Amino acid sequence: MRDLNEHAARLSTQPDAHAHLFHADGGQALPIYAVNVAVPLLDVDLEMGPTAVWLGSHRWPSYMEPKLEDATTFSLQRGDCLLLDYRTMHAGMPNGSKRIRPILYTPYTRTWFFDEVNHFTRCSLDMTRTAFRALPESLYPLLMRAYTQFTRADWHKVDDA
Numbered sequence: 703m704r705d706l707n708e709h710a711a712r713l714s715t716q717p718d719a720h721a722h723l724f725h726a727d728g729g730q731a732l733p734i735y736a737v738n739v740a741v742p743l744l745d746v747d748l749e750m751g752p753t754a755v756w757l758g759s760h761r762w763p764s765y766m767e768p769k770l771e772d773a774t775t776f777s778l779q780r781g782d783c784l785l786l787d788y789r790t791m792h793a794g795m796p797n798g799s800k801r802i803r804p805i806l807y808t809p810y811t812r813t814w815f816f817d818e819v820n821h822f823t824r825c826s827l828d829m830t831r832t833a834f835r836a837l838p839e840s841l842y843p844l845l846m847r848a849y850t851q852f853t854r855a856d857w858h859k860v861d862d863a
């Protein structure tokens with residue numbers, strides 16, 4: 703899609719995993735700007751702890767907290783697509799089965815939006831780190847956002863080593 707960014711991540715929930723903390727993937731101040739497309743790689747029944755969503759929460763005021771009893775859960779078949787507005791409260795439920803629950807996540811976002819919270823080891827510029835480092839340093843102030851992202855990603859990499 704021309705006016706959207708995308709990158710993918712995979713998440714696997716282990717057997718006996720507890721419920722995840724509920725959260726939205728992004729802030730609620732703006733009209734829709736990003737959608738997470740979740741594709742289960744196996745059939746997911748209720749025992750496997752599918753993603754629970756709080757319907758309508760993309761329009762909630764920030765002080766509202768989800769109650770577990772208001773969550774909506776549903777089983778999914780391998781290859782189904784769950785489209786999650788970034789502002790929607792959601793959480794993985796406890797995996798009470800003996801099976802792993804692998805999910806592929808691909809956020810589709812407006813080009814001006816970059817998810818710096820969930821993708822903090824990436825850079826929003828469509829260029830390699832090597833190409834960026836080859837630019838004259840005098841350009842860095844013009845690319846401050848990318849420079850900050852690369853610096854943070856480098857720092858994270860060093861920290862992981």
Ligand SMILES: O=C(O)CCC(=O)C(=O)O
Nearest residue numbers: 713715752753792793794
């Ligand atoms: O485990 C799930 O289904 C939810 C994952 C999730 O909330 C996330 O990756 O933001």
